[in-house]
Amino acid sequence: MKKQITVGVIGCGYWGPLLIRNFRSLSECRLKSVCDLDIARVKHACALYPDVQGLTAPERLIGAPNIDAVVIATPVKTHFSLAKASLLAGKHVFIEKPMATSSRECEELMQIAERKGLVLMVDHTFLYSAPVRKIAEIVQAGDLGEIRYVNSRRLNLGLFQKDINVAWDLAPHDISIILYILGEFPVAINCQGNAHVSPSVEDVTNMSLFFPHKRFATIQSSWLEPRKIREMTIVGSQRMIVYDDLQTHEKIRIYDVRVVRPPHYDTFAEFHYSYHYGDSYIPHLQQEEPLNLACRHFIDCVETGSQPITGGREGLEMIRVLEGASASLKMNGAPFMFGSSNGAAPEPSSDGARHSSKPRKASRTTRNARVLLRGV
Numbered sequence: 001m002k003k004q005i006t007v008g009v010i011g012c013g014y015w016g017p018l019l020i021r022n023f024r025s026l027s028e029c030r031l032k033s034v035c036d037l038d039i040a041r042v043k044h045a046c047a048l049y050p051d052v053q054g055l056t057a058p059e060r061l062i063g064a065p066n067i068d069a070v071v072i073a074t075p076v077k078t079h080f081s082l083a084k085a086s087l088l089a090g091k092h093v094f095i096e097k098p099m100a101t102s103s104r105e106c107e108e109l110m111q112i113a114e115r116k117g118l119v120l121m122v123d124h125t126f127l128y129s130a131p132v133r134k135i136a137e138i139v140q141a142g143d144l145g146e147i148r149y150v151n152s153r154r155l156n157l158g159l160f161q162k163d164i165n166v167a168w169d170l171a172p173h174d175i176s177i178i179l180y181i182l183g184e185f186p187v188a189i190n191c192q193g194n195a196h197v198s199p200s201v202e203d204v205t206n207m208s209l210f211f212p213h214k215r216f217a218t219i220q221s222s223w224l225e226p227r228k229i230r231e232m233t234i235v236g237s238q239r240m241i242v243y244d245d246l247q248t249h250e251k252i253r254i255y256d257v258r259v260v261r262p263p264h265y266d267t268f269a270e271f272h273y274s275y276h277y278g279d280s281y282i283p284h285l286q287q288e289e290p291l292n293l294a295c296r297h298f299i300d301c302v303e304t305g306s307q308p309i310t311g312g313r314e315g316l317e318m319i320r321v322l323e324g325a326s327a328s329l330k331m332n333g334a335p336f337m338f339g340s341s342n343g344a345a346p347e348p349s350s351d352g353a354r355h356s357s358k359p360r361k362a363s364r365t366t367r368n369a370r371v372l373l374r375g376v
């Protein structure tokens with residue numbers, strides 16, 4: 001019989017209990033301990049799962065010899081120290097987004113994980129969701145034609161964070177999806193925003209990511225919106241996709257519409273003929289909880305020694321984008337160029353840089369990882 005991977009979760013606030021539930025549901029692992037500095041949160045988790053050990057000192061969980069993997073769901077400013085201590089103690093690490101507060105911290109975590117042969121995975125949850133995987137499949141098959149732009153809106157009232165602004169809190173979801181489906185790292189970014197409620201913590205931001213070949217993506221993030229909105233539009237030269245994550249069944253709609261400029265036209269009426277209005281259709285998606293798939297993927301990577309789809313490298317790329325956004329915010333929205341001195345993009349090429357996870361030729365480990373995700 002295969003040995004079960006033993007897991008401990010640090011952070012039992014809002015997101016931690018979801019991780020606790022999911023890791024506990026997997027037969028390949030055994031959730032042994034949960035930890036929070038706040039005893040009330042530990043009591044809450046232990047009331048739900050009485051067989052799980054509750055701790056208030058993270059060093060006790062990290063140092064426990066019978067724990068193989070540590071899951072970190074604490075505020076961002078604590079990610080680095082908890083992850084570093086866990087890796088140095090020989091534990092595999094699953095860390096919440098965003099991975100850390102700086103790219104330097106991400107690089108250090110990646111180096112330790114590599115040196116010790118440990119799995120370091122970042123929870124970019126949406127990359128494990130059926131709609132996003134379907135969109136990536138459609139884009140990579142070329143069904144949309146050339147991608148012209150992506151527009152994303154993630155808006156709601158709250159939850160206000162104290163240590164990070166709304167760009168670091170909400171935009172990571174959009175950034176991870178955009179880098180994944182475009183398969184490229186941006187060449188520049190600009191970001192504007194305002195702090196209306198807490199001084200110097202922006203609660204509304206608008207950012208634009210510029211990619212090679214004139215492609216761009218805009219991301220609007222807000223904690224000050226009366227309605228909850230989770231919408232992304234991907235505009236291609238042949239077709240377009242509208243992804244509404246709040247829909248229960250029809251999360252993606254593909255529009256067979258395009259505008260083709262006629263080579264020549266004499267009247268305004270003729271110009272209209274260049275609009276193509278075709279059908280729209282809704283692909284079937286297999287419903288599965290993305291977080292459950294992410295947890296399973298982590299355990300699978302620990303068992304097989306595979307690189308996660310959202311490993312340290314993808315976590316680092318995300319932080320580089322966020323650092324660029326923060327730099328631009330400080331310059332009142334002036335563009336920040338990703339370059340060797342101020343935020344080097346990985347694997348530079350003549351026309352920009354490939355995003356690490358997609359859509360390169362898959363290595364064996366990546367292919368292994370994708371097998372798990374097939375059929376989502």
Ligand SMILES: NC(=O)c1ccc[n+]([C@@H]2O[C@H](COP(=O)([O-])OP(=O)(O)OC[C@H]3O[C@@H](n4cnc5c(N)ncnc54)[C@H](O)[C@@H]3O)[C@@H](O)[C@H]2O)c1
Nearest residue numbers: 011012013014015016036037038058073074075096097125
């Ligand atoms: N993947 C997603 O979709 C998603 C969604 C929500 C939150 N998150 C991420 O999860 C993380 C936690 O967010 P949250 O909303 O649950 O925050 P939260 O404030 O609700 O919970 C954090 C918990 O960590 C505890 N804590 C703080 N420092 C600690 C330490 N050093 N040791 C042990 N416990 C400590 C706090 O007492 C608190 O209970 C953040 O990184 C956030 O970005 C991810």
